[in-house]
Amino acid sequence: MFELSLSQLAARLAARECSSRELAQQYLDRIAALNPSINAFITLDAEKTLAEAADADALIAAGTAGPLTGVPIAHKDIFCTDGWRTTCGSKMLHNFIAPYDAHVIQRFKAAGMPSLGKTNMDEFAMGSSNETSYFGTVKNPWDTTRVPGGSSGGAAACIAARMAPAATGTDTGGSIRQPAAFTGITGLKPTYGLVSRYGMIAFASSLDQAGPMAQSAEDCALLLNVMTGFDPNDSTSLEREKEDYTRDLNQPLAGLRVGLPKEFFAEGLNPDVAAAVETALGALKKLGATPVEISLANSRLGIPVYYVLAPAEASSNLSRFDGVRYGYRAPEYSNLDDMYCKTRAQGFGDEVKRRILIGAYVLSHGYYDAYYLQAQKIRRLIAHDFSEAFKVCDVILGPTAPGTAFKLGEKSDDPVEMYLNDLYTIPANLAGLPGMSLPCGFDALGLPIGMQLVGDYFSEAKMLNVAHQYQQVTDWHSRMPREPMAQYEKALLEKTINADLPSKPLGGTLKI
Amino acid sequence: MSLSTDDVRRIARLARIEISEVDAAATQTRLNAIFKLIEAMQAVDTSGIAPMAHAQDVAQRLRADVATETDHRDAYQAVAPAVERGLYLVPRVIE
Numbered sequence: 343m344f345e346l347s348l349s350q351l352a353a354r355l356a357a358r359e360c361s362s363r364e365l366a367q368q369y370l371d372r373i374a375a376l377n378p379s380i381n382a383f384i385t386l387d388a389e390k391t392l393a394e395a396a397d398a399d400a401l402i403a404a405g406t407a408g409p410l411t412g413v414p415i416a417h418k419d420i421f422c423t424d425g426w427r428t429t430c431g432s433k434m435l436h437n438f439i440a441p442y443d444a445h446v447i448q449r450f451k452a453a454g455m456p457s458l459g460k461t462n463m464d465e466f467a468m469g470s471s472n473e474t475s476y477f478g479t480v481k482n483p484w485d486t487t488r489v490p491g492g493s494s495g496g497a498a499a500c501i502a503a504r505m506a507p508a509a510t511g512t513d514t515g516g517s518i519r520q521p522a523a524f525t526g527i528t529g530l531k532p533t534y535g536l537v538s539r540y541g542m543i544a545f546a547s548s549l550d551q552a553g554p555m556a557q558s559a560e561d562c563a564l565l566l567n568v569m570t571g572f573d574p575n576d577s578t579s580l581e582r583e584k585e586d587y588t589r590d591l592n593q594p595l596a597g598l599r600v601g602l603p604k605e606f607f608a609e610g611l612n613p614d615v616a617a618a619v620e621t622a623l624g625a626l627k628k629l630g631a632t633p634v635e636i637s638l639a640n641s642r643l644g645i646p647v648y649y650v651l652a653p654a655e656a657s658s659n660l661s662r663f664d665g666v667r668y669g670y671r672a673p674e675y676s677n678l679d680d681m682y683c684k685t686r687a688q689g690f691g692d693e694v695k696r697r698i699l700i701g702a703y704v705l706s707h708g709y710y711d712a713y714y715l716q717a718q719k720i721r722r723l724i725a726h727d728f729s730e731a732f733k734v735c736d737v738i739l740g741p742t743a744p745g746t747a748f749k750l751g752e753k754s755d756d757p758v759e760m761y762l763n764d765l766y767t768i769p770a771n772l773a774g775l776p777g778m779s780l781p782c783g784f785d786a787l788g789l790p791i792g793m794q795l796v797g798d799y800f801s802e803a804k805m806l807n808v809a810h811q812y813q814q815v816t817d818w819h820s821r822m823p824r825e826p827m828a829q830y831e832k833a834l835l836e837k838t839i840n841a842d843l844p845s846k847p848l849g850g851t852l853k854i
Numbered sequence: 855m856s857l858s859t860d861d862v863r864r865i866a867r868l869a870r871i872e873i874s875e876v877d878a879a880a881t882q883t884r885l886n887a888i889f890k891l892i893e894a895m896q897a898v899d900t901s902g903i904a905p906m907a908h909a910q911d912v913a914q915r916l917r918a919d920v921a922t923e924t925d926h927r928d929a930y931q932a933v934a935p936a937v938e939r940g941l942y943l944v945p946r947v948i949e
Binding site for chain 2: 437438439440441442533534535548574577578580640642643645646647649650657661664665666667668669670671675676677678679680681682683684686687690695696698699700701702703706712713715716717718719720721722723725756757758761773774775799
């Protein structure tokens with residue numbers, strides 16, 4: 343069952359082969375068996391999940407179900423969820439229960455998709471390995487001594503280990519795409535402004551964008567149909583007509599022009615990754631695509647620009663965490679100012695503090711023009727390179743990350759080394775373009791490799807079409823890591839979980 | 855350019871983050887490595903380039919000047935560290 347696509351799960355529900363409650367219970371059982379070794383979830387609440395699933399069953403029974411009603415989903419812990427704890431991976435919000443739902447959550451609730459829980463992430467989405475989470479690192483299901491990528495590491499790991507069929511993620515500099523690549527799943531960051539940021543805890547507001555993570559491009563298209571749409575509560579939300587992102591999935595690729603940025607295949611790229619992307623290009627050519635060499639000359643400036651803009655915006659956004667209205671407050675302080683300083687020193691982790699300090703510096707008197715303004719100007723140059731490229735190609739293909747999943751702890755002491763992971767993903771965020779990662783092979787160690795597609799503004803349907811056609815002729819996206827499967831089967835044998843009694847409630851034992 | 859420990863203490867003060875002497879030194883090393891990365895930006899000639907804030911260059915929307923929010927005080931204060939009679943409690947600021 344865990345290999346089924348979202349439309350297959352929905353078809354089972356529609357045919358009454360199983361109930362949403364039974365389906366949710368199956369996933370909760372699998373989570374109970376696997377999560378202790380993966381740590382993909384920060385908060386689980388079986389009672390709430392099953393209650394939401396029962397609501398979905400009522401919709402199905404009443405004949406008012408939508409395309410995904412009853413199919414469960416896991417939400418990144420950056421989305422405010424009414425009644426569920428929302429921590430953003432931080433001690434600062436370790437006890438925060440949001441009094442409202444994020445717009446994305448509202449949409450999935452309206453679609454009748456029960457929540458399986460809140461997934462682990464780098465603290466305030468600042469990280470590329472999920473090692474900055476206050477709630478512990480997430481382990482990569484393909485090799486539990488390695489990172490799953492970040493910041494949506496929990497979301498990626500739970501899809502890879504098939505603990506959830508769908509998940510939400512967010513991407514400021516690669517936080518959907520890089521973990522998708524590291525864990526062998528498919529993830530898409532939409533055009534900036536397509537998905538509302540309302541209720542999504544802000545990191546860098548001009549870059550943050552939520553998107554779907556799942557096994558395949560087809561699943562991502564279905565989830566994107568739910569997530570997108572204008573929201574007056576987000577001042578950067580775009581007013582556009584609703585699209586059906588599945589509409590072009592089955593279009594042939596004949597005549598497709600695939601842009602290959604020479605800068606993305608240069609020094610520093612792992613040869614296994616380069617070879618896998620080359621092979622994928624071969625598959626696309628067989629499907630009728632033509633490669634076109636392009637240049638994104640300013641993309642090398644992506645990382646410097648990002649590490650000015652994102653910390654600057656973060657230092658402003660995170661000033662709200664002061665221990666007054668919500669979240670952590672230091673236990674001892676001498677006056678109000680001391681309360682702020684101690685609360686923030688104790689509530690934030692090292693990486694978050696570093697970025698706040700960089701932001702405070704580049705925005706401080708006398709430095710604004712040299713840093714923030716200069717970065718915003720180069721941002722336009724980077725966006726311009728893309729718009730020139732899209733005059734000669736329909737979609738850009740390259741690696742998602744320079745390498746595959748690295749060892750836990752390998753880069754956590756060297757921020758600069760960690761930042762270089764997002765070399766190929768950051769430019770799309772700076773330009774506001776849609777980007778996606780999909781699996782295209784394995785390296786010599788058996789670790790998944792992801793390739794990245796970047797499309798022009800609002801060309802998500804085209805990108806999903808390319809990815810779906812590729813996934814019709816390859817099976818990388820349906821490969822599952824062996825270790826979690828073996829663990830799950832062992833748990834079934836030892837009867838520590840009861841997959842054959844799907845309606846048995848788990849009670850509160852799963853609450854973390 | 856590189857930051858001194860005084861710079862680190864100054865920005866930590868601006869950001870309202872308490873920092874010890876030991877942490878200031880360690881932070882200085884890390885931040886300087888990051889600023890070295892950022893320096894690559896300074897050599898780029900950007901004269902005549904307009905800064906870019908939003909990819910679509912959209913203007914801020916305006917809405918009608920009417921109250922749309924209802925009272926959520928109880929729900930919002932339920933998650934606050936310290937409240938009393940509908941007010942957020944903080945240490946005394948006015949003697």
